[in-house]
Amino acid sequence: MNAHPLPPVVDAGTWEHRLEALRAREKAATRELDAIAAERRRLPMVEMPDYTLEGKDGPVRLVDVFEGKRQLIVYNHMWFTGKEWQCPGCTGFTSQFTRLEFLDDYDARFVIVTQGAIEEALAYRQRVGNRMAWYSTANSPFGADVGAPPDGGFAVNVFLRDGDTVYRTWHTDGRGTEQLSHSFALIDLLPYGRQEEWQDSPEGWPQSPTYSRWATSKTVAALYGPPAG
Template identity: 45%
Template sequence: MSESAMPPVVPADEWEAARAELLVAEKEATRALDRIAAQRRRLPMVRFGEYTFTSTDGPVTLRELFGEHRQLALYQFMNAGPDAFCPGCTYFTRNVANLDGLARKDLAWATVSDMPIEQMAGYWKTMDWEHIPFASSAGTTFSADCGAGGGFLLNMFLRDGDNVFRTYSTGQRGVDGLLFSNTVADLAVYGRQEDWEDSPAGWPQFPTYG
């Protein structure tokens, strides 16, 4: 990045006019997202089978991951093989916070992966993720049944008694948009500084997981 790789400097009234123009677009996007959220809340749901995962305390079922809550957000962490860990899933999990806030909305959070439980437990300890519940889905068809295809996916579930239903799922940019650090970086002049972004010439940009 050179010293000249910065936005142009303009008088305050010109900046205010440009900011007001952008605000119109931002409000349009916000209203569009509100409409999408309303549509999402009206999705039908599908009954989901029972699965038994492996936790550090022994077997744990999909139903048990809810705890006493009616809703569950369940992230499928990609299995990259022995002694390897998906950088994207790692970056995502580093952003998982305020689970107490979710709990107040009757929503539990957990992470599962087709990694063996010993590999997950070691990584959780290394990364200081003890606040994030996790279990291994290795040996089950859960990942395939969700359509994760060996990748990562966020599923949303609702329970009615002991019956579990899937209400929503998202991956790729749908997951990417949930990250606190990305959301804040998107507001900064240099953005995320990733090489896929549409940025002015000279802006700092690097490989996404470099």
């Protein structure tokens, strides 16, 4: 008897039939995501105040965070003052983005904004090996105004610049950020999936408490951070 649960074994014809049925649903979901993206492109927008954030070189206006681009994606990273290791979900999520130059062709930039003081934020960025540009909203209401208040959750916001005027065009939080990640997309392809208790899986499938398989921030630092010494 196999110690690990396995999907049923069938002949090739039966497998092809089941796969075809699943792929029909997958293709329908893809078309629905296309329709959602089309609606996102039709959303109205709201004008933003002239916020000033803190960057590695000092104060910087929100409009200048674009660095000449017209579009800006901001990941609001959770931050808890005085903690050595910040949110593992945020740390792991943002560690995936190491090659963002392709956004140049789309007149766009992707940065991190956190409530942490800029010196602490940049030190944490270095410790965990993050490659993205970081900014601080510790001395600005910007984070709170876009759904990421002090000691609050994470968020993703998108902005559009027209000259010196910045507009907010989109926002999400919670599981809405999954569409930006490749990790869950890959894990969800696996026969056992995420192996978390909340997931609908066949009886006997390996399942663990939610988040228990996620890498800790310390693990992310060990994998991607600067070498010792």
